[in-house]
Amino acid sequence: MDYLKELFTFYGFSDELSTYSSNAIAIIMIAALCVVTMVITKKILLKMLKIYISKSKNKWDDVFLKNRVFERIASILPAIIIHESAVLFPAAEVWIKRIAFSYIVFVVLMALYKIIDSIDDIYRQHDISKARPIKGYLQVVKIFFTIAAAIIVISALMDRSPLILLSGFGAATAVIMLIFQNSILGLVASIQLATNNMVQIGDWIEMPSHGADGDVIEITLHTVKVQNWDKTIVTIPPHALITESFKNWKGMHESGGRRIKRSIYIDMSSIRFCDEEMLSKLRKIQHLKEYIEERTAEIERYNREMGVDPSSIVNGRRMTNIGTFRVYIQSYLEHHPFINHSMTTMVRQLQPGEHGLPIEIYAFTNTTRWVDYEKIQADVFDHILAVVPEFGLKIYQSPTGSDISRLKID
Numbered sequence: 415m416d417y418l419k420e421l422f423t424f425y426g427f428s429d430e431l432s433t434y435s436s437n438a439i440a441i442i443m444i445a446a447l448c449v450v451t452m453v454i455t456k457k458i459l460l461k462m463l464k465i466y467i468s469k470s471k472n473k474w475d476d477v478f479l480k481n482r483v484f485e486r487i488a489s490i491l492p493a494i495i496i497h498e499s500a501v502l503f504p505a506a507e508v509w510i511k512r513i514a515f516s517y518i519v520f521v522v523l524m525a526l527y528k529i530i531d532s533i534d535d536i537y538r539q540h541d542i543s544k545a546r547p548i549k550g551y552l553q554v555v556k557i558f559f560t561i562a563a564a565i566i567v568i569s570a571l572m573d574r575s576p577l578i579l580l581s582g583f584g585a586a587t588a589v590i591m592l593i594f595q596n597s598i599l600g601l602v603a604s605i606q607l608a609t610n611n612m613v614q615i616g617d618w619i620e621m622p623s624h625g626a627d628g629d630v631i632e633i634t635l636h637t638v639k640v641q642n643w644d645k646t647i648v649t650i651p652p653h654a655l656i657t658e659s660f661k662n663w664k665g666m667h668e669s670g671g672r673r674i675k676r677s678i679y680i681d682m683s684s685i686r687f688c689d690e691e692m693l694s695k696l697r698k699i700q701h702l703k704e705y706i707e708e709r710t711a712e713i714e715r716y717n718r719e720m721g722v723d724p725s726s727i728v729n730g731r732r733m734t735n736i737g738t739f740r741v742y743i744q745s746y747l748e749h750h751p752f753i754n755h756s757m758t759t760m761v762r763q764l765q766p767g768e769h770g771l772p773i774e775i776y777a778f779t780n781t782t783r784w785v786d787y788e789k790i791q792a793d794v795f796d797h798i799l800a801v802v803p804e805f806g807l808k809i810y811q812s813p814t815g816s817d818i819s820r821l822k823i824d
Contacts, residue, residue, distance in 0.1 A: 444496065444499045444502075447495055448492035448496070451491050451492060452488070452492060460488065467479050473539070477535045477536050478528075480532075480535075481528045481531050481535065483525060483529055483532060486521065486524050490525075493518045493521065494514075512570050512571050513571075515570050516570055516571060519570075520563070523559060523560065523563040526559050530552050530555060534548065543615070544615045547633045550633060550634055551601075551604070553634060554635060557597060565579050597636070600634075600635040600636045600651070600652050603655065612655065613660075614630065614633075616629060616630060617629070617630045618630075618663040618664070619661060620660060620661040621640075621654075621655075621658070623654075624648060624650045625642075627643060628640050628641045628642035629641050631647075636652070637649040637651065637652070638652055669757070670780065670781075670782065671756075671757050671778035671781075672778060672779050672781070672782045672787045674775060674776070674779065674791050675774065677773060677774040678772070678775075678795070678802075679772055679773075679810040679811075680807050681809065682810075683808075684735075684807045685735065687735075692805075692806060693706060695804075699804075701749065702738065702741065705741055706738070710733070716730070716731055717730040736771070739773075740761050740762075740763070742801070743761045743773070743775065747759050747761070747777050747794070750794065753779060754777075754780040757777075758777070761775055761776070769810055770810030775798070779791070
């Protein structure tokens, strides 16, 4: 700098103009050096690094490259050049160094952010990440790094020791707690969710109070993201999953079976005792032949031993079409190839009402996939509804316009 000033003075420049001119040239040279450094770094060194990483068998360096960690680190070089060149400007040396140092701290912080994101990406490549996500904890680490960087930058700009700033945090504890209230609640909730294995990425949860009904796609420090079945995204605060109730369908997926619980309504006016003609017809049904033979023999033996008068069908015991129908459905489900036979399979009557007699089918499919489950359930009820008339029964349904139009008024 002194040489440039002397040179400009030699050519007749005033002292003030010589100073401005030498400073301008120094700034241009420093800027050029920074540009050259960045070009060499990005166009040569980083390209060589990319070629090396592409040939490497390690996966972590690919993630670092994808998240631009090395580019963040490389952007520190211009700030270092400016920091070391501050001695060329004695009048502004202190502030140039402070600002350059602050920028270096900021770039280091951004690089640490990228490294933390890369750690999360690498961790999520393993199956355990669904059961034990660490994104919330990594966000806490980011907060601590941010606070530390802020303290260092403020200390550098004020030319004070960081310990002095830290000593003042005791008085500001209440304010800090208020600022980071959501982060603290989220951290505690994330720990409880993970420890108690309450929810994991990929779980299907229902939480009507927050409009959530779908798969958990992300768990962070501040939010749990749920993708509903209509592809909308719902965000839930983690602490809400602790303080409020929600339904997790994980147990259904782990059990290997999905429940069918649906009723058909029988017109009660079609319920009657089975006569010989009906029994003869029902004996031809594969799932009923053995049952009818055993049941008929049992009833005849009972009526004979009890001296039942057969002149009235009310006397003694007799088979009914509704009872035989229930037995048929039970046997049909027990022999169905897509029903999970290790779980409860039951056909039961519910309380009769104004819509007839409900016959409930309670069973589990041998798959939990939604599409397959709906297909199996539909096939089961297609068959049941089709065989109802074979038992002399009728399905109850409310009258429609065509039913009313057929009514004749005498």
